[in-house]
Amino acid sequence: MPITRKEFEEAKDELAEKSLEFLAAHPDKAFTLVEIAEGMGWKPSWGLFEAGNIAQSVGFLVGLDKVKRKEIGGGTHYAISLPLVR
Numbered sequence: 001m002p003i004t005r006k007e008f009e010e011a012k013d014e015l016a017e018k019s020l021e022f023l024a025a026h027p028d029k030a031f032t033l034v035e036i037a038e039g040m041g042w043k044p045s046w047g048l049f050e051a052g053n054i055a056q057s058v059g060f061l062v063g064l065d066k067v068k069r070k071e072i073g074g075g076t077h078y079a080i081s082l083p084l085v086r
Helices: 005-010 014-024 033-039 048-063
Strands: 067-072 075-080
Touching: 014 033, 014 048, 014 067, 014 075, 033 048, 033 075, 048 067
Parallel strands: none
Antiparallel strands: 067 075
16 A cells, blocks of 8 residues: 655665664674574565565665675675764
């Protein structure tokens, strides 16, 4: 069901918020997307669609400089930007 433009503009991106909260709770660590998803309670049985949404949300946070991204040892890792930016 559609929502109004006002509702859209006032709403928070819940998945991005959860991703940011997870990373902020672990400022001394960096995680892969799978580790972030699992840390947020994602189960493989939920499927790839939800995992893709998490990846998009984390990518959005990287674009806002709230999360840092690095290719390390053949894998991509993400960590909260320091100092903590909310």
